[in-house]
Amino acid sequence: MTGPAEPIAPADRLPARIAALVGVLGVFAAVAAGHLVGGLVGGDASPFRAVANQVRDRSPDAVVEWAKQTLGTSDKFVAQLGVAVVLVLLGVLAGLLSRKVAWPGLTLAVVLGITGIVAVLQQRDVGQLGVLAPVAGLVAGASVFGWLHRLALARVENDTPAAGVSRRTFLKASGGTAAGAGIAVAAGQWLADSVDVEGSRASVGKLVAQVKAPPLPAGADFAADGTPTFLTANADFYRIDTAFVLPRITAQDWKLRIHGMVDKELTLSYADLRRFRLVERDVTLTCVSNEVGGDLISTARFVGVPIHEVLDLVGVRQGAQQLLSTSKDGWTCSTPVDVLQDPERMALLAIGMNGEPLPLEHGFPVRQVVPGLYGYVSATKWVVDWEFTTFSGHSAYWTDRGWSEQGPIKTESRIDTPKDGASVGAGKVTVAGIAWAQNTGIDKVEVRVDKGPWQQAELSTEVTDQAWRMWRVKFDVPPGTHTAAVRATDRDGYTQTEHHADPVPDGATGWHSVEFDAK
CATH class of the missing domain: 3.90.420.10 (Oxidoreductase, molybdopterin-binding domain)
Structure with a gap:
């Protein structure tokens, strides 16, 4: 019993899936060669990293802020993953455009290679040798694409293995390309990471x-x-x-x-x-x-x-x-x-x-x-x-x-306990957190529950006015849902504003509040 037959392409045209594979492998070879040479010459010479850096630097500020707030330190991984996905899609496009002849894909390879060269040249910590990495990527990508395209097209144009290239030969070439590119990426990463930072840290004493x-x-x-x-x-x-x-x-x-x-x-x-x-x-x-x-x-x-x-x-x-x-x-x-x-x-x-x-x-x-x-x-x-x-x-x-030239840290405070949405026992509830007013110092912190009167909190022992200061206060709360809010006053007499402002352009403002359930 046999499976469904592969759709037969015209004798002068590659099947879509084969064409896409050729394009993706060409892109993979380009990235791998650039990454390997980038590891040798150092810095951000890897064209993949350089392009990712340019995407980061040229992204709208709103997108950057969303990524920082939503993804935290994972934003860099997601950004690189996004660049990788785009490259795969461009590889598929290069292959599909080249089902009959190789020049459309080769043209796209040259455009991508030039993009990598420009991105690398814009990296501040890349020396003159850095351009070798994207050039190597361009040469490798175009060469592998052209070679695999010829093999695949030769098989399509000749009906028998004796006359042309066998399916096994093409698969071996494709598998070997993928394996070689993977080894090159790993080697480039190993070279980039070979600087013994931990050994240097230990030698500092x-x-x-x-x-x-x-x-x-x-x-x-x-x-x-x-x-x-x-x-x-x-x-x-x-x-x-x-x-x-x-x-x-x-x-x-x-x-x-x-x-x-x-x-x-x-x-x-x-x-x-x-x-x-x-x-x-x-x-x-x-x-x-x-x-x-x-x-x-x-x-x-x-x-x-x-x-x-x-x-x-x-x-x-x-x-x-x-x-x-x-x-x-x-x-x-x-x-x-x-x-x-x-x-x-x-x-x-x-x-x-x-x-x-x-x-x-x-x-x-x-x-x-x-x-x-x-x-x-x-x-x-x-x-x-x-x-x-x-x-x-x-x-x-x-x-x-668009951020401010001057960035003095604002007088602010935060509630750390209870957490927003927490459940606590009714009765005596401790509300505690931190406040900061660097180079001025915190004079007092006040807390209120359910918009009642402000109650002054106990402050921790001050260590320095260049660091945060902790506070705590107890409230007697009945069962139900409650909201606590906090505000701080510094030694200059400034009490932080209730007005909520976004971080852009010079830091967020507003009273922090949490809602909790007492049971």
Whole structure:
């Protein structure tokens, strides 16, 4: 008993499924060759990564924000998956357009290859050799497509294996192409990941600060009542960045170029940085995309070099307004110079986090930590370039997308317990959470239930005005559904506004509220 017969194509035309397979394998070969050569030359030379980066950079801000809020750190995987799906569809299209002759598919291969070359050339951390990766992808994709197309068409045009190419020969060629491309992708990834970052982290050794943060006082948090611990574990620290693949730099290879409006241009190595005094500070970092009540906020004990001491060394010229810092992956950040020069603020070139060298995902070997500014204007990870300039002279990644040039963190608060939608026992209910007003400090926190009178909460012991502060308060609630709301007042006398504003362009505002059931 036999299955349904394959539809017979005209003798001069490939069957649709064979044509589509040829197109997809051509695209796969192009991606694989580009990825392999990209692994050899380094950086974002892989055309697949470069195209994904361009999709990320050119996406509308509303789409980017939706992805961050909805997908979290999975947004990068989804974006790359989307690019992969589009490439597969283009491969299918190339094949279907080439059922009779190969030139339509070859033309599309050239267009895709040129797109990859342009995308790679726009990557900031790719040297001149980087163009070899997309060129290799173009050559491999076109060659494999043309070769498989000839084999497939030869089989169609000759009815017998003796006269033409057997079905088995074509399948072997297709399978071999797929296997070879898969091996090339794996090899390229292995080469890209072969930089021994963990070995470099281990070689850094213990980071001993000359200026230590004081021990955490008793009552620094109310974790037993549902608040976060005062210090966030590195594994739990929020992560927001634009890197599809985490930049891998060893401490031995790291350099920071300092140039622009300075008296003395300088390039610092990691060893040079270690000759400065190390300072230890407890600092809360906050993402500007943090919604009211959101979790894009964490606190760590950072160790690093005071940035104002580096600036004293190079001599920032009068008229310089911003530091344009660049990450190894090409992301740029614009930070006001006056904030960096403030010794009270004590911005850091951080090399340690919670008692260990920076984790890779948080910027190893060196990142910026600037208390009181949202991360998009301060917290450059994997930092490799500093240019001192004016705001009109250059703009940065997020300011190009409509975000504010200045990003001071706003006075805000959040309820951590009870959670929204939680069920609790009726009677005495503890409402607890966090508040922050960096560089100013929290003066008081007030909570109300069901729009009743505001009740002042107990504050945790203050550690520093550069970090969050916990609060808690008890309410006697009857059975039923209740709503709790919170507001904070800082030491300047400002009470956070009830008005809800979206994060764009300079951070969200509004009172956080939760609804819970008492039973």
